[in-house]
Amino acid sequence: MSSVILKGRGVTKKFGGLVAVNSVDFDIYEGEIFGIIGPNGAGKTTLMNLIVGLLPLTDGEIYFKSVKISGKKPYSIARLGIARTFQIVKPFKGMTVIENIMVGAFFGHGNYTSYREARERAEEIAKLVGLYEKREELVDHLNLAQLKRIELARALALEPEVLLLDEVMAGLNPAEMEKIMNLVREINAKGVTVIMIEHIMKAVMGLSRRMMVLHFGTKIAEGTPEEISQNEEVIKAYLGERYGKRRKSA
Amino acid sequence: MKKHLIPLGFLVLLVILPPFLSGYWLRILTGVIMFATLTEAINIIAGYAGYPAFGNVVFFGMGAYVTAVLMNHGFGFFLTLIPSILSAVVFSVIIGLPVLRLRGHYFAIASLGVNVAVMEIVNNLKIAGAAEGLTLPLKKGASPHAVYSYFYYLFLVVLVLSVIFTIWLEKNRFGFGLRAIRVDEDGALAMGINTPLYKTLAWAYSAMFTAIVGSIYAYWISYIDPETVFEPIISVKMFVMMLLGGASTVYGPLIGAVLLELITELVWSKFVNIHGIVLGAIIILTVILIPRGFLDLFTGGFSWRRLVQNIKENMI
Numbered sequence: 421m422s423s424v425i426l427k428g429r430g431v432t433k434k435f436g437g438l439v440a441v442n443s444v445d446f447d448i449y450e451g452e453i454f455g456i457i458g459p460n461g462a463g464k465t466t467l468m469n470l471i472v473g474l475l476p477l478t479d480g481e482i483y484f485k486s487v488k489i490s491g492k493k494p495y496s497i498a499r500l501g502i503a504r505t506f507q508i509v510k511p512f513k514g515m516t517v518i519e520n521i522m523v524g525a526f527f528g529h530g531n532y533t534s535y536r537e538a539r540e541r542a543e544e545i546a547k548l549v550g551l552y553e554k555r556e557e558l559v560d561h562l563n564l565a566q567l568k569r570i571e572l573a574r575a576l577a578l579e580p581e582v583l584l585l586d587e588v589m590a591g592l593n594p595a596e597m598e599k600i601m602n603l604v605r606e607i608n609a610k611g612v613t614v615i616m617i618e619h620i621m622k623a624v625m626g627l628s629r630r631m632m633v634l635h636f637g638t639k640i641a642e643g644t645p646e647e648i649s650q651n652e653e654v655i656k657a658y659l660g661e662r663y664g665k666r667r668k669s670a
Numbered sequence: 671m672k673k674h675l676i677p678l679g680f681l682v683l684l685v686i687l688p689p690f691l692s693g694y695w696l697r698i699l700t701g702v703i704m705f706a707t708l709t710e711a712i713n714i715i716a717g718y719a720g721y722p723a724f725g726n727v728v729f730f731g732m733g734a735y736v737t738a739v740l741m742n743h744g745f746g747f748f749l750t751l752i753p754s755i756l757s758a759v760v761f762s763v764i765i766g767l768p769v770l771r772l773r774g775h776y777f778a779i780a781s782l783g784v785n786v787a788v789m790e791i792v793n794n795l796k797i798a799g800a801a802e803g804l805t806l807p808l809k810k811g812a813s814p815h816a817v818y819s820y821f822y823y824l825f826l827v828v829l830v831l832s833v834i835f836t837i838w839l840e841k842n843r844f845g846f847g848l849r850a851i852r853v854d855e856d857g858a859l860a861m862g863i864n865t866p867l868y869k870t871l872a873w874a875y876s877a878m879f880t881a882i883v884g885s886i887y888a889y890w891i892s893y894i895d896p897e898t899v900f901e902p903i904i905s906v907k908m909f910v911m912m913l914l915g916g917a918s919t920v921y922g923p924l925i926g927a928v929l930l931e932l933i934t935e936l937v938w939s940k941f942v943n944i945h946g947i948v949l950g951a952i953i954i955l956t957v958i959l960i961p962r963g964f965l966d967l968f969t970g971g972f973s974w975r976r977l978v979q980n981i982k983e984n985m986i
Contacts, residue, residue, distance in 0.1 A: 457869075472860060474856060474859065474860065492734065493859075493864070494859040494860055495859055495862050495863055495864045495865070498859075498860060498861060498862035499862045504860055506856075506857065506860070510853075510854045510857035511852065511853075512849065512853040512857065514849070514852075514853065514918075515849060515850075515853070517695055519846070519849075520845060523846050523847075523850050523858075523861050523863070526846050526847070527843070527847065527861050527863050528841040528861070528862050529862075535841045535842065535843075538843070539759035540827075544812060559749075567846050574861060578861065578862060670707050
């Protein structure tokens, strides 16, 4: 098996009395697509914010390769090679598509400092995610599916080794979802380790070989999609009784 | 390059104009250029970085006072520019580190608070003449017109420098970072932008040019007091000019300065009692008719449709 690229030990986050993430351990291997699922409020997005440094940890440690990243500033973590997308898209409004992607190229792992270099790199990525034709348009005029692509493109422009996707499928129709799934596969094939947070089971199950399930901030299961979908605790906690019944009858 | 041709034409015009102008018009144009530079400077922090620095005039006052105090102690004018810049930059960094953690209105209020606090300190500072203010040595010249022209060109040089910086900023990593911060600071952080550093640099830059203008202003007017050079209305004017012309553009602030300063001189002087009403009306009309500034209305050709659309979107 390939080496661990991202490692968490006893990762904990408390908001006052509420334990949002409770002593979660994880090992993510280089080159894999790893899924994180869980019901609303399970602490998935909080966990992601902890990894990228947008929130400070209450307890525990996170390592990127052998470097401890918990406690580092978000911009240093991004520059090390960990990029993320936001569930609620955060395009840089008032800027064009290509300019949005250029921000990533300027400040990422690749460290492009000249306008021309950054622009060339951004154009390559715009082609990859299928936004090249729209490159001179203001992002203000794009629809949600396109904005999700912007999120992806910007994160890719950082030239990350680890890419965290926070519900990139949410709000998309099946056709658009299919396209994004293919895109994620393509990105992964280029050697980028992908961590996906999703509500939509089909997406995660179809893409990732390993996944973990969070419930009220605690990891309740980890394994292959098959193992997860067989796990009684997961079915009860996350998928619900109805899914369990439907699965049996199917 | 093409879009810089018209401004370049105006610059040439501004350079050759002074000998043909009366003292009155020379003074008005000097005021326009002064405000254009101040607005170009506030545009970096308030326009590009999106931090409404309502107390920016504090650096204007500091620059003016550093020059005034030092010239009264026998220093030459240009020598006083260095401590003037240094004091503004150092002060903006020290104040900026805590204050730039605030966002939106809170930052605006805090920066205004800093402005008023510094004004009160200077009001009680013996070396700065306290509330009575300071007189500066007069600039000597062959004729009054030559002296006026001297200051005119001095301001013009600083304006050109600040415009060149903003043009550079537009295509530069630093500028991209600031624009990202304006829209979404968390997003900017996640994109690897060192936001605390960038905000501080943006304010320091803004402070530097504002202080230089303050220094020249003090020498030009040759008498300053705290109430004049720390006047919050000056900050408000910078803001209105920036919004009127177009925030976070290179030339918007210049257009705004020309429009508002000319309105000020030509209209307000005849309606002294209601100039507050005029200023308020301009702000309201700007927000409703041209929320992205005057420049936006004409980029890509003037269109009535855009104007009508603006009105529809922004009517109360």
